[in-house]
Amino acid sequence: PEHCSHMTVEQMADNDTTVFIARDNGLAIGCGALKRHDGAVGEVKRMYTRPSHRGQKIGAGIVERIEALARDEGLKRLVLETGDRHPAAWTVYERAGFSRCGPVLDYPDSGWSVFYEKSLA
Structure with a gap:
């Protein structure tokens, strides 16, 4: 999709996290991050798309970039935690x-969280 050409990568203060920011004429319209964990596990974090730009596959494009980076780095599995009231987010992850x-990493097993995983092996 054309909006992906406007995606920039910004390294966070800690080396284990890479943040992707989707921009539209300079305006940040979406973001997402890959955080690396031990055991070749990558975590998808900070996924957000501006309400004004939802429905444009921006989240899908970011997840695609995160997955490509994870594969390039030899990570074996991607995991993520999201809320129980975010069906639009579930759709993005399920399509991807x-x-x-069940719970991943050190997240507690709470009724408010939904967890996803994808094997990259």
């Missing part, structure tokens, strides 16, 4: 090939 799973 993620499956629901």
Whole structure:
């Protein structure tokens, strides 16, 4: 999609996280990050798309970039935690090939969280 050409990568203060920011004429319209964990596990974090730009596959484009980077780095699995009231986000992850799973990393098993994973092996 054309909006992906406006995506910039910004390194966070800690080396284990890479943030992708989608821009439209300089305006940040979406973001997402890859955080690296031990055991070749990558975590999708900080996924956000401006309400004015939802429905334009921006989140899907960011997830695609995160996955490509994770694969390039040899990570074996991607995981993420999202809220129980974000069906639009679930759709993005499910279309990208993620499956629901139990709690990941150090997240507590709470009724408010939904977890997803995708094997890259």
